[in-house]
Amino acid sequence: MTLSDLLYLAEHFLRACGGTLCFGLLFGIPRRTYLACAVDGAVGWAVYQLAILLLGDSGAVTATLLASIPLTLLARIFAIKLKAPVTVFLLCGIFPLVPGAGIYYTAYYFILDDNQLFMENGLNTLKIAIALAIGISLVLGMPLPRPKKKQP
């Protein structure tokens, strides 16, 4: 882990902050959750980039799984702290990781009749989707200690 790596990660963190916030805005998230959503998406993306740095380009599936865990955890924590549904944070935060590009490329090669690239992209997208599903459901299913305080 060199300094330039850290700088690279910090740069991606900021980019993802901006990207997530923009899409959050389009989804009409409440104003009090702007910062939390941006941080959530950025953390997920930074962890993903870190995992890619360590594992190499072939580790995209593992990286997605690794990134979705802290992201979902953070979404749950924000949801409790800010009293908003988890979806608000999860939908925005997961946006950089969702293989939107993968689905697009799969369909694109299907139309171009390039069967090999179609299969390759399709399988990869499917794997990433499964990794996301596992990551999300792992953390969402995990019981969190809830403070049982009655408000006056």
Next chain:
Amino acid sequence: MAAPIEQYPDGEQRRRIMDFIMAAGQTLLENGAEVFRVEQTMQIMARSFHLREFNVYVLTNGIFASAGTAEISEVRNVPNRTIHLGRVDQVNELSREIAAGQVTLDEAEQRLAEARRIPFPRWQAQLLAGTAGAFAFSLMFGGNLASGAAAAVAGFVVSAYLLACQKYQVPAVFQKITGAALITLVCILVCTLLGASVNHATIGALMILTPGVAFTMGIRDFVHGDYLSGTIRMIDAVLIAGSLACGAGLVLRLYSILTGVTVV
């Protein structure tokens, strides 16, 4: 101190409660809440308002519910889905307060009407968000500043186009096909001017149209055991992706036929 909630609501009251709960569920579903959250929220509301024997079944595009021993039953068709998480948040907040017994039915109806009226961000904000979002995503996927700039231009154009489409209620598939074609066209033009990679610019701007949300929700529905709803969302995602590929592919093909240069 609010008036206490009726322990045994009479027939008229029960119908009003039912209508309210259906409207709340519809609001959640229309604005992008998950299927199980809609079910859960409706059940919590029914319990809090003492609507007995309340059963509900929610699909991605419809709500079926009955109360009493099928004394009241209602079906709602929810064909149009947009994403407005602010409204979901408001209804969620409302259901929490109802569960705490702080809200009467009158207040709840009024609050729900207010939640349904929360506006989307202004069009200037939507344009800005589309532009900046395309720029950021193009950089995230490994583009340089030039392709980021191209993506930003395309993002601006397509955001404006989508706003216009919403105004004239253009069908979704047509919107996606032409939107993707527009993005690709703008990206090719600007990237040729700036000498940047078309690929990174296009995919950054396409993020505005990609079915990321449908996809994530589909996964979550599957994980929760709502297989039918998950399938509906997945088919939605595949259809959108197909439309995007059609639009983008068309322009790329035409470009390579006209100029003899193959991009991507």
